[in-house]
Amino acid sequence: MCEKTQFWDQAKGLLEEWYVACTSKELKKDQPLQTTIYGKNFVVFRQKNGQAAVLLDQCVHRGVPLSAGKMTNGCVTCPYHGWSYQADGQVAHIPSVNGKFFPEKPHAFKQRSYDVCEQDGLIWVYLGDKAPTARPEIFKLPFYDAPGWQSYYMVGKYDGEMGAVAQNIMDVTHTIFVHEGWFRSESGKAVDATIEVSPRKVVVEYHDHEADVGMMPWLTNPHGAQQVHRDSFIAPNITLVEYHWGEPSGMVFNSLITPVGPYESRVYTCVSYKFPIPRVLAKAIQPAVNVYTWVVNNQDIKILAARRKGLENMPMTHSHSVRGDMAHIALEKILESLRHDQSLTPSILGKRPMQFQI
Ligand code: FES
Ligand SMILES: [Fe+2]
Incomplete structure (x- = not known):
């Protein structure tokens, strides 16, 4: 097992927490970004409405990092064969199968997505599996926008x-x-x-x-x-x-x-x-x-x-x-x-x- 996978596995309960993926400023509208947490790579991108999304940074077709790709129709597009992924990880477009984005009958492929929250100029991601009600709250920075500071x-x-x-x-x-x-x-x-x-x-x-x-x-x-x-x-x-x-x-x-x-x-x-x-x-x-x-x-x-x-x-x-x-x-x-x-x-x-x- 590689050292990075071991690092992730050994984190155990510490995965059930919110971590900062990047700052809001670092995440540009038209460019996916790679972030690494506990040795695993994630792709962060902005949807059409500006909301941030996080997926495991790996195309489910042949494994290429999605962060090396580009944004198309609010989806992140893999640079190898052009598969595109929407915020929930659903494959929205496979150029070699169908010219259409978001086909009526969705493709049977999905990448793991993670819950995201943008707050205080930071993009937080939740890596674990616990239900939203069982998770710790996201930390609110007490002085970030405090009056006079x-x-x-x-x-x-x-x-x-x-x-x-x-x-x-x-x-x-x-x-x-x-x-x-x-x-x-x-x-x-x-x-x-x-x-x-x-x-x-x-x-x-x-x-x-x-x-x-x-x-x-x-x-x-x-x-x-x-x-x-x-x-x-x-x-x-x-x-x-x-x-x-x-x-x-x-x-x-x-x-x-x-x-x-x-x-x-x-x-x-x-x-x-x-x-x-x-x-x-x-x-x-x-x-x-x-x-x-x-x-x-x-x-x-x-x-x-x-x-x-x-x-x-x-x-x-x-x-x-x-x-x-x-x-x-x-x-x-x-x-x-x-x-x-x-x-x-x-x-x-x-x-x-x-x-x-x-
Ligand atoms: S590896 Fe991503 S589209 Fe083929
Ligand atoms: Fe110091």
Whole structure:
């Protein structure tokens, strides 16, 4: 069995979730797009009415990827013999059989289609088999179109599995090394936090209200308001990193992680910010904010690529953790519980204090 098929099969219960296939902007009206989730390729396309559709990216005739084809009559057309597929996977046209699109007696062939939802500038796809009423809800990005906030997406490829990427984003202790001088620098201070674990969520509330996270405090927090810093993991594929400086100011990084391969993820990070400056100015500085957030993002991409190289050298059967890694341990346990459709061990649930030094 190939590694990619194994990766899909091992996902088990994690397939019964919504994942981001692409951003709305990435999906053009006249061009099908290939996306990979858990090692399988899917074709995403827009129907005549603009609604997105997702099929397994494989023609049922001889197996050619449909994403290599083109759009015809709101259907995706295979580049080999021209079979066309409508949104529900039904073959709508076979040129060698019948010149007609959508014949009265439909062809007996169909490709698997997947449920899709376009929301918050993202195209979400449901990979599993559960009935709509038994599925988790699609995550609504809380700051994407919140009044007064500016938002944009960064799409990055990370050399790490979904859990490793979520750990990286939820991890404060790496920031003084990987992002030194850009985001946070070593202070020698102890940081107190409270961690709360529930069956599909980990929330870490930091009690470091005086902290300066190096995000241009003259812009983000000119009045020296107390900082609220909260990191959340919403299973299985979402992280939300929030910094608020009083009511008028905040910066939020909301990442949606799509597993691509055993050591590869695509991450859609919605960066939202609200600063105490006029709206027009907040909009005008977006390119500069974008440069800053990409510098920090690329530092994480680089360190996860280094981690992958390390693991390829010698796979680790057991990784060692310290007290500051409580969120990482909890999120991995949640992912395992969803993978195997089991409940979490009760001892991990609930609220407890957490401390580490940075
Ligand atoms: S392989 Fe697609 S039409 Fe023949
Ligand atoms: Fe980081």
